[in-house]
Amino acid sequence: MDFVAQSILALSGARVSALFLLAFCSLAQLTVAQEKTAMNPVADHHLHIRSASAAILLKEIRTAIDPDDRVEDLAAIEHRELIAALDNAGIERGLVLSNAYMFGMPDINPEKELPYVQAENNFLAQQVGLAGGRLLGLCSVNPLAAYAVAETRRCNEELGLAGLKLHLANSDVDLLNDAHIASLQTLFRYLNDIGFPVLAHIRTRNPEYGSADVAAFINDVLSQAPDIEVQIAHMAGWGGFDTPTESALGEFLAAFKDGRLNPGKIQFDLAAVVAEPDLYEYGKHAERIRENNKRLSSVIAAMPAHQVLFASDWSAWPPHPERRNKIREYAESLPRLLDLMPERLQQTYEARGFILTKNRG
Numbered sequence: 001m002d003f004v005a006q007s008i009l010a011l012s013g014a015r016v017s018a019l020f021l022l023a024f025c026s027l028a029q030l031t032v033a034q035e036k037t038a039m040n041p042v043a044d045h046h047l048h049i050r051s052a053s054a055a056i057l058l059k060e061i062r063t064a065i066d067p068d069d070r071v072e073d074l075a076a077i078e079h080r081e082l083i084a085a086l087d088n089a090g091i092e093r094g095l096v097l098s099n100a101y102m103f104g105m106p107d108i109n110p111e112k113e114l115p116y117v118q119a120e121n122n123f124l125a126q127q128v129g130l131a132g133g134r135l136l137g138l139c140s141v142n143p144l145a146a147y148a149v150a151e152t153r154r155c156n157e158e159l160g161l162a163g164l165k166l167h168l169a170n171s172d173v174d175l176l177n178d179a180h181i182a183s184l185q186t187l188f189r190y191l192n193d194i195g196f197p198v199l200a201h202i203r204t205r206n207p208e209y210g211s212a213d214v215a216a217f218i219n220d221v222l223s224q225a226p227d228i229e230v231q232i233a234h235m236a237g238w239g240g241f242d243t244p245t246e247s248a249l250g251e252f253l254a255a256f257k258d259g260r261l262n263p264g265k266i267q268f269d270l271a272a273v274v275a276e277p278d279l280y281e282y283g284k285h286a287e288r289i290r291e292n293n294k295r296l297s298s299v300i301a302a303m304p305a306h307q308v309l310f311a312s313d314w315s316a317w318p319p320h321p322e323r324r325n326k327i328r329e330y331a332e333s334l335p336r337l338l339d340l341m342p343e344r345l346q347q348t349y350e351a352r353g354f355i356l357t358k359n360r361g
Contacts, residue, residue, distance in 0.1 A: 039342075040090040041331055041349040043356055046199070046233060046271035046311030047096040047135075051123040052076045053116060054099045061108060077315055079127040081323070083134055085314055089328035095311075095356060096135045097165040097199065098124040100151075104142030106172050114147050121151070125159040136359050138199055140165040144173060144183050149190050156196055162359045163197035163229075168204050169238060175204055175213040175221075184221045192225035197355045199269075201233040203248070210247035218255045229354035231309070232268045239272040239313070240289075241296040249299055263304060267353055269311035274330075274337050297339040305347035310334075 050058070055074035086094055100120035103113055110116055121139040128137035139155035141148045143166055155161045174180050191198055202217055203209055214236065222230065236252060237245030249268075255261040274293060277286035300308050312327045335345060 039331070039335065039346055039349045041310035042091070042352060043093045043095070043310070044086065044089070044091050044312050044314065044327055045095045045231065045309040045353045045356070046269045047082060047094045047314050048099060049077045049079065049082055049096055049124065049127055049315075050074075050099050051120055054102065054120055054123075057102055057108070057110070057116075061102075064108065079131045079135060082314070083131060085324050085327045086134065088324055089331055091327065091331075092134065093356060094135050095138065095199070095353060096124065096128065097138050098140040098161075100124075101140040101142055101165065101167050101170055104145050105170050106142075113145075114151070117141060117145075117147070117151060118154070121155055121159060121161070125155075125161055128161070136162045136356055138163045138165040138197075138355075140167070142171040143168075143187050144171055144180060148183070148187050152187070152190065152196065153194075156194055163199065163355050164191065165199045165201075167201040169201065173204055174206065175202075175216045176206065181216065181220050184217075185224045188221050188225040192227050195228060197229040197231070197358065198225075199231040199233055199355070201238065202236060203234070203238040203244070209244045211251040214248045214251040215255075218251065218260055222261065226262065226265070228265070229358060230266050231353060231355060232266065233311075234271050234313075235268050235273050235296070235299075235308075237273065240275050241273055241292040245273075246295060246299065253303070263307065265354070267307050267309055267351075268303075269309045269353075270334075270348070271311035271313035274334055276333060276337065293337050294339050300338070300348070301340060301344060305344070306351050308348045309351050309353050310349050 052075070055076050059074050082094065082096065086092070098121050100117040102108075103110060103116040103120060124137045124139065128135045139152065139159065139161045141151050141164070145151075152164055155164070168175070173184070188198075190196075202214065204213060206213060232252070235241065235245060236248035252261065252266070252268075256263045256266075273296065275289050277289040277293075279289075310331065312330045314327050314330075315323050331349070335342065338345060
């Protein structure tokens with residue numbers, strides 16, 4: 001993923017390409033083998049749907065990235081399309097995330113931000129309610145927003161959602177900024193008080209992101225919420241696997257070892273992490289992806305079996321006419337792309353997230 005970012009920086013300019021990375025954590029479509037595998041994940045732990053309003057916002061973001069790109073109008077994605085994609089992959093349940101945090105993105109801040117945030121969280125709750133128990137929903141907010149705690153309370157008490165999604169990069173959170181840490185502490189204390197789990201994309205915009213950022217998150221933020229379940233998105237990165245992500249994961253593993261974190265409360269998902277080398281045109285890039293996948297495999301092999309979760313990041317940017325197949329194709333690709341014993345990969349496919357386990361309805 002690091003070289004993808006570099007390529008876009010060269011093509012589009014730093015500000016625009018950064019906006020793209022922040023809005024959509026997986027830039028690379030994961031092209032995968034078509035052969036069937038006997039290993040079917042029990043759940044997909046990182047999924048997205050969107051309202052019509054969110055679709056309009058995404059198009060605005062896409063246009064900001066490249067004004068000359070005549071991107072087609074985007075449509076809402078509802079529960080039926082997601083359920084069809086899960087069925088196609090032989091997966092029973094999914095953890096689906098609200099896009100409400102995007103309306104709090106400081107780079108593109110629509111008027112009347114809070115009503116948009118509330119409407120998107122309402123949309124998610126409605127769609128989850130129509131899914132017959134197949135989906136579990138997490139609302140989302142910008143954690144730096146003045147309404148963050150109040151909207152989280154509403155999601156819990158009025159909407160009956162199962163937890164909170166945070167996207168620190170999209171919300172321009174700086175884990176080395178004392179004021180930002182204070183806002184996160186307030187929110188996490190509240191989450192702990194009400195027992196509300198969180199799925200967090202913790203990689204930030206800091207170009208030097210790594211162990212120092214994660215140490216601040218562990219020591220100053222997670223310490224305020226020792227009793228809740230936490231799922232770390234994208235293996236602590238933002239898609240693909242690179243040196244900053246490996247450094248971030250290393251800090252988590254050190255915290256488990258020295259007792260700063262309870263490994264029984266923390267899990268990591270594989271959403272958009274395992275990339276397809278053959279997607280890229282240049283051989284040097286493909287070789288780098290292969291090496292990154294090997295390094296990722298070594299990290300997974302060293303972690304407890306329950307701690308790494310299958311997740312696809314469906315439906316990630318860009319829109320694709322064969323979106324229905326993407327979860328299945330990603331699941332089928334992992335045996336080929338990861339250097340793991342089949343038994344170890346099967347354990348990941350059979351692992352159930354703490355959030356799903358807590359909410360078995």
